Amino acid sequence: MIQSIMESPLYAIANPGSIAFFGASNNFSAMGTNILQSVQALGYSGRIYPVHPKEASVMGLSAYGDVADLPETPDLAFIVLPTDIVTRTLEACGRKGIHHAVIVSAGFNEVGGKGADLQKELMTVARRYNIRFTGPNCIGVVNPHWKLNATFLPYEARPGFIGIASQSGSFVTQMFNYLDRFGLGFSTGFSLGNEADIDLVDGLTYLGACPHTKVIALYVESIRRGRAFIEAARSVTPRKPVVAFYVGGSEAGKKACFSHTGALAGSDRLYDGIFRQSGIIRARSIEEMFDCCYALGASPPPRGNRIIIQTHSGGPGAAAADAGGRAGLVLQALGEETIQKLAPYVPHTGSIANPIDLTYTKNPLDYFHTIPDILLEDKEADALLVYFLASSGMVRRALEGLGVAKEEAGVEAEKIIAEQCKAVASLMEKHQKPLIGYSFLTRENPFIRGLQDLGVPVLGSPERAARAVGAMATYVQLREKIRESEKAAG
Amino acid sequence: MDPIQSALAQGQQSLSEYQSKELLRTYDIPVTREVLTEDVEAAIRAAREIGYPVALKACSPTLMHKSESGAIALNLKNEGDIRAAHDRISKALQSTRPAMLVQEMIFGQRELVIGLSRDPQFGPCVMLGLGGIMAEVLQDTVFRAAPFDLTEARDMVRELHSNAILGAFRGQQPADLDTLLRALIAVGRIGLEYEVINELDINPLIIDPAGRIVAVDALIVLGKDPIATGGKTA
DSSP: OOSSGGGSTTHHHHSOSEEEEESOOSOTTSHHHHHHHHHHHTTOOSEEEEEOSSOSEETTEEOBSOGGGOSSOOSEEEEOOOGGGHHHHHHHHHHHTOOEEEEOOOOSGGGOTHHHHHHHHHHHHHHHTTOEEEOSSOOOEEEGGGTEEESSSOOOSOOOSEEEEESSTTHHHHHHHHHHTTTOOEEEEEEOTTOSSSOHHHHHHHHHHOTTOSEEEEEESOOSSHHHHHHHHHHHTTTSOEEEEEOSOOGGGGSOOSSHHHHHTTSHHHHHHHHHHHTOEEESSHHHHHHHHHHHHHSOOOSSSEEEEEESSHHHHHHHHHHHHHTTOEEOOOOHHHHHHHGGGSOTTOBOSSSEEOOOOSSHHIIIIIHHHHHHHOTTOSEEEEEOOOOHHHHHHHHHHTTOOHHHHHHHHHHHHHHHHHHHHHHHHHHOSOEEEEOSOOTTSHHHHHHHHTTOOEESSHHHHHHHHHHHHHHHHHHHHHHHHHHHHO | OOHHHHHHHTTOSEEOHHHHHHHHHHTTOOBOOEEEESSHHHHHHHHHHHOSSEEEEEOOTTOOOTTTTTOEEEEEOSHHHHHHHHHHHHHHTTOSSOOEEEEEOOOOSEEEEEEEEEETTTEEEEEEEEOSTTHHHHOOEEEEESSOOHHHHHHHHHHSTTGGGGSSBTTBOOOOHHHHHHHHHHHHHHHHHOTTEEEEEEEEEEEOTTSOEEEOOEEEEEOSSHHHHOSOOO
């Protein structure tokens, strides 16, 4: 465990004050050029030193013929060069006194044969000059809080709270746009590539200490340092949730075995156990991984697994209840006090048997504030799921019906929506319990966008919301388990 | 002598049931009362000492699938049963004087499996599974990497889908959970302390109607080159 990200070899990689950049030119189709453009586009404020054998300037920056000629020793070398000159370049960086690198170049262990030899040579040089690096065969690093996007895709999201370490090449970059669709973003993301030096355990440890990271996503293909991984995770998960996505079994499963146990080992079930032992939530899909990250990062953790579902439509309520049951959640019957407080707001068509189906509320603020406020107050409820269906067109129509002029109605509707969003968001603050929204509407709807921008998680379907809340309850259970172990160990 | 050391000294690739249980016993895992016998008369004496009914099993480090090879006779109630069973097993194994284990009968409908395997990334891993004839169909298994503590062992049991059988089940007493948890931890310790053990299988671990848990059969398989990897490592 580390107390500060500054103790991590990844610190200089995610927060460099200056970068020596190898492999960018003025040729727009080159991968290196693309990455440099991404760095410039996000407004990186550190110093960039392109190193190029021929060009005097690269993308408007003064270029240097040799890393030895740089006016300072940069914090980071970023290498996007042909395979056969990577080791030589790293050595030159070492002589300059550079101690950190990102090696994007491929053609090493992943291709086998000669590539494996090349990776060994690379490691020898790195050790000789005390260079810590990610890659080779990785896609770079992103730290929007540092205005650093050293990957080949533009960073389209905002600086966020999800940290990610990924063993799948460009996966991190593909998620920029995906997260933006929920108003989310990465805190910091590492693509780890071949893990010749820095690996998943280092990534997890860094993100565990990273102050911008509230929740950690791991895209796992293989865990190389098994025991170290479990220990690193167990030191992070009592303080910060970790959600992993992993597909496949281990090599051990393919060996011939004599015993019953041997035949069952190495299966996917082994990884279920390892993740659980580590306090990590295992997601069954990429979508689910980010849903869980969203809920866990945006909300305080629930105290238990008892939920209330609020809806004004039967289907979405029943679907959430069903998925919740399968995710280990319990639909809590309302307390007597809650029932009494709720009575004036429930129409005769409504139902207060959880899911609370309000069918139709005359005053929208009842649905967005008064009712969830009462439900969150219930001491027996650990979390509230709310179905959101809000049409701005309806608000406008209502205003016009009340005699508001057409041109003013639009502005008024916006104001009302903003007010309703604020009302919902204030409840999260007040009750310190998870309030997870779900809707079939997306951010194109001003109400959904308003909620998400104020920090209220709104997920894409009842099932997704219920599974995310289920993961939250599991997280709390696993966290308690590890804390108990820590206490027993003294 | 440590049963692993003696197996290594004999050049064995695996331990007999008797040797395997000797090791389990030193780790406080409850095993059946049993006596290793050389001939039918000794078996009869042992059965009298243990008390009928008993089980009779051929016992050899090269015998890995006892029930398939007809090497097991269960619920023998008297001397006549033992003589007949002894004869039948000897014939099935085409051996004139196979060593046989006389063992107390443990009756219980609830069966578990505890195992140890080695994963290249995680090292020794302990498995807990539902046992019995449906085990391979249901595949209800849970794994943990060793070492782990009591809290983790408890969580392991919680993760087992069929863990309800450990409670008061069909008029039977709840299983002795504490002993089960300690057995899980102990199997992990065996894996850490004996690098030479490749696989370990307690199958079945029977829970009797009083909730007592007993390792009824056990198998320990050693590494490919046990001499090179050495014996006890810790």
